Amino acid sequence: MKKFKFLLIMAMLFFARVTFLEASKAGIAPERIQLIKEIQNRLNFSFQCEFSVFIGQTRKYATANSSGIIMIDSLFLQTADRSSIFFAIAHEYAHAYLQHDVRMLEQLLGTDPSHSGSSKLIEVRRQFEKEADGIAARKAKQMGFAIESLVDFILTSPDSEKGIPPENRVYSKPRERADYILAVYQSS
Numbered sequence: 001m002k003k004f005k006f007l008l009i010m011a012m013l014f015f016a017r018v019t020f021l022e023a024s025k026a027g028i029a030p031e032r033i034q035l036i037k038e039i040q041n042r043l044n045f046s047f048q049c050e051f052s053v054f055i056g057q058t059r060k061y062a063t064a065n066s067s068g069i070i071m072i073d074s075l076f077l078q079t080a081d082r083s084s085i086f087f088a089i090a091h092e093y094a095h096a097y098l099q100h101d102v103r104m105l106e107q108l109l110g111t112d113p114s115h116s117g118s119s120k121l122i123e124v125r126r127q128f129e130k131e132a133d134g135i136a137a138r139k140a141k142q143m144g145f146a147i148e149s150l151v152d153f154i155l156t157s158p159d160s161e162k163g164i165p166p167e168n169r170v171y172s173k174p175r176e177r178a179d180y181i182l183a184v185y186q187s188s
């Protein structure tokens with residue numbers, strides 16, 4: 001069962017990667033493509049890494065894996081402001097750089113279901129999300145991106161975990177999440 005889960009996740013990562021590489025840039029303003037390249041170059045320099053940002057379709061704003069493939073959602077890219085786009089990409093850089101997906105997988109494979117492992121897994125994910133938010137907030141400050149529009153974005157976007165009890169949430173509630181990001185930004 002564990003082996004099956006592992007293979008399934010590996011297969012998903014593989015297909016996701018193929019999709020990223022074929023993602024179309026059609027309909028994206030050249031200024032936005034340029035923005036992505038600029039953010040990629042600055043973050044690669046800052047993290048001292050060689051990650052690549054692709055444009056594609058994702059149910060989230062952006063995704064990443066530990067091989068350094070970041071994908072930004074094309075609709076989000078076309079509609080969000082520059083600072084929010086920067087934040088979403090920097091947040092994914094933090095996940096990729098710290099290999100959060102590999103660490104989640106290790107956690108998953110090492111989990112004994114009889115020890116109510118799923119709550120521990122959520123706890124680990126929640127901690128990773130907070131860590132990525134904190135790093136992205138510091139990078140935004142360092143690189144001169146504003147934070148106000150991101151805070152507005154978080155507070156006005158629909159809460160993807162609406163109705164889920166706090167102990168089962170991966171992200172803090174929008175107000176708490178925005179306050180944490182703002183606090184890190186202002187104290188950086």
Ligand SMILES: [Zn+2]
Pocket residue numbers: 091095129132
């Ligand atoms: Zn995240």
